[in-house]
Amino acid sequence: MKKIAIIGSGFSSLSASCYLAKAGYEINVFEKNDTVGGRARQLIKDGFTFDIGPSWYWMPDIFEKFFKDFGKKTTDYYQLDKLDPAYKIFFKDDIITIGDCMEKICEEFERIETGSSSHLKRFIGKAQENYDIAINKVVLRPGLSPTELVTKETVLRVDQFFKSISYEVRKRFKNPKLISTLEFPVLFLGAKPSKTPSFYSFMNFADFGLGTWHPRGGMYEIIKAMKNLAEELGVTFHTQSPVERILVEKGNISGIRTKGTFHPADVVISGADYHHSETLLEKQYRQYSEVYWKNKTYAPSSLLFYVGFDKKLENVEHHNLFFDTNFELHAEEIYDHPQWPSEPLFYVNFPSVTDASMAPKGCETGFFLVPIAPGLEDTPEVRQQYFDIVIDRFEKRTGQNVKKSVLFKESFCVNDFIEQYNSYKGNAYGMANTLKQTAFLRPNLKSKKVKNLYFTGQLTVPGPGVPPSLISGKLVSDLILKKV
Numbered sequence: 001m002k003k004i005a006i007i008g009s010g011f012s013s014l015s016a017s018c019y020l021a022k023a024g025y026e027i028n029v030f031e032k033n034d035t036v037g038g039r040a041r042q043l044i045k046d047g048f049t050f051d052i053g054p055s056w057y058w059m060p061d062i063f064e065k066f067f068k069d070f071g072k073k074t075t076d077y078y079q080l081d082k083l084d085p086a087y088k089i090f091f092k093d094d095i096i097t098i099g100d101c102m103e104k105i106c107e108e109f110e111r112i113e114t115g116s117s118s119h120l121k122r123f124i125g126k127a128q129e130n131y132d133i134a135i136n137k138v139v140l141r142p143g144l145s146p147t148e149l150v151t152k153e154t155v156l157r158v159d160q161f162f163k164s165i166s167y168e169v170r171k172r173f174k175n176p177k178l179i180s181t182l183e184f185p186v187l188f189l190g191a192k193p194s195k196t197p198s199f200y201s202f203m204n205f206a207d208f209g210l211g212t213w214h215p216r217g218g219m220y221e222i223i224k225a226m227k228n229l230a231e232e233l234g235v236t237f238h239t240q241s242p243v244e245r246i247l248v249e250k251g252n253i254s255g256i257r258t259k260g261t262f263h264p265a266d267v268v269i270s271g272a273d274y275h276h277s278e279t280l281l282e283k284q285y286r287q288y289s290e291v292y293w294k295n296k297t298y299a300p301s302s303l304l305f306y307v308g309f310d311k312k313l314e315n316v317e318h319h320n321l322f323f324d325t326n327f328e329l330h331a332e333e334i335y336d337h338p339q340w341p342s343e344p345l346f347y348v349n350f351p352s353v354t355d356a357s358m359a360p361k362g363c364e365t366g367f368f369l370v371p372i373a374p375g376l377e378d379t380p381e382v383r384q385q386y387f388d389i390v391i392d393r394f395e396k397r398t399g400q401n402v403k404k405s406v407l408f409k410e411s412f413c414v415n416d417f418i419e420q421y422n423s424y425k426g427n428a429y430g431m432a433n434t435l436k437q438t439a440f441l442r443p444n445l446k447s448k449k450v451k452n453l454y455f456t457g458q459l460t461v462p463g464p465g466v467p468p469s470l471i472s473g474k475l476v477s478d479l480i481l482k483k484v
């Protein structure tokens with residue numbers, strides 16, 4: 001039986017491990033940390049459960065498709081609840097609540113801008129068509145050639161690759177709050193809305209059309225489900241096993257080395273950050289130079305706080321966005337002039353609002369996220385300074401005192417992304433999906449220099465996010481199995 005070694009245990013690696021084990025390969029997954037899941041690991045402290053990374057469960061169809069490929073359903077492993085409201089956005093002078101269906105969302109849009117609901121319905125209709133094309137046709141291609149992007153449907157929409165989502169939104173809506181609301185979903189793709197092709201409006205359909213879901217017990221339930229499935233299929237996991245070297249003989253993969261031990265393999269897939277994976281190779285086998293990596297546009301890093309509160313909080317939902325400062329200025333401070341944000345926008349997740357299992361009785365589990373430029377200087381002082389800023393604004397906007405109710409807080413930032421995941425410049429979400437970094441223009445799934453060496457994950461095809469990482473694992477498996 002052919003042996004495959006997989007480096008890392010994020011969503012993409014777990015996905016690849018399942019497909020390839022099902023195809024009959026002997027799969028060993030090597031993970032440097034002591035638990036699997038990569039950026040989606042879990043923190044449990046004093047009865048509080050935190051998802052360390054992803055918290056938005058979007059595109060439920062992609063998770064369903066993944067499990068269906070193995071004759072399973074998500075409900076065989078975890079229970080999903082559709083959130084209503086999906087989320088709430090705090091602005092300086094108002095709060096926008098996004099309900100769980102178009103009818104409720106249209107009502108809210110009408111409240112803010114008369115006549116906007118009919119524009120919204122048309123916009124989401126177009127976004128739905130894009131979703132169907134993107135998810136069922138474009139995204140399932142491995143990024144080997146520009147012709148993959150050419151389909152009957154994309155040719156008819158070619159202008160949407162050259163106009164930005166910002167342009168499309170601003171053409172239809174005038175109210176800045178509605179503009180921010182509609183520009184928010186593409187932030188998941190890691191670039192400024194003004195740099196993201198309008199074809200990506202399919203993210204707006206994912207948001208308003210498909211809704212926001214929560215796996216009971218948190219996002220880590222998906223990781224547990226995928227690990228269980230992988231083990232059912234015969235995959236072996238090795239945690240606390242940092243891969244030190246990818247070994248090549250005469251241009252062909254020979255295996256990997258962990259803790260001084262050689263593990264022979266016929267195929268190696270790295271789901272660790274791409275730049276780091278290449279540093280595990282001798283220089284002559286690396287495909288991309290340091291200059292190449294330096295010139296890429298990365299998705300943001302994040303400053304994160306995991307906070308246990310000793311009481312239930314008021315006026316908050318499961319997902320809360322604080323867009324009460326200048327959206328454009330913060331984006332410029334991430335992408336154009338990287339620096340700590342002058343007036344940060346932030347996101348707060350309280351999973352215990354809808355899921356009692358996430359916090360002790362009468363308490364609240366809070367996850368605060370401030371998006372920042374990758375590579376910023378990260379010190380304990382600056383983390384504390386931003387915690388104070390964010391908590392002050394949170395208290396002001398939600399009209400309550402919470403500082404005295406903080407039982408503990410843990411933080412995570414650039415230095416942790418580097419130390420824990422070998423992340424390039426401490427990026428949180430990989431490489432942005434700009435036009436110049438889409439499909440065949442992203443780092444390759446397949447090495448051009450080493451036979452039987454492959455890559456997967458958010459830095460390669462199709463891009464950042466949990467659903468794309470699941471797809472990335474399938475794409476790399478299809479390449480190995482020569483299905484594409």
Ligand SMILES: Cc1cc2nc3c(=O)[nH]c(=O)nc-3n(C[C@H](O)[C@H](O)[C@H](O)COP(=O)(O)OP(=O)(O)OC[C@H]3O[C@@H](n4cnc5c(N)ncnc54)[C@H](O)[C@@H]3O)c2cc1C
Nearest residue numbers: 008010011012032038039054055056243272457458465466
């Ligand atoms: C704070 C945060 C919030 C997010 N929010 C969302 C969200 O709400 N919704 C969403 O869809 N997406 C979200 N994302 C993005 C999503 O989590 C990622 O796109 C996805 O988890 C990436 O998976 P991956 O397979 O590419 O790799 P990763 O999760 O990065 O896994 C790579 C693994 O490789 C391991 N590794 C590195 N080097 C080595 C080595 N030498 N040897 C062995 N192992 C190694 C690492 O430890 C890690 O476990 C978020 C990400 C972050 C960080």
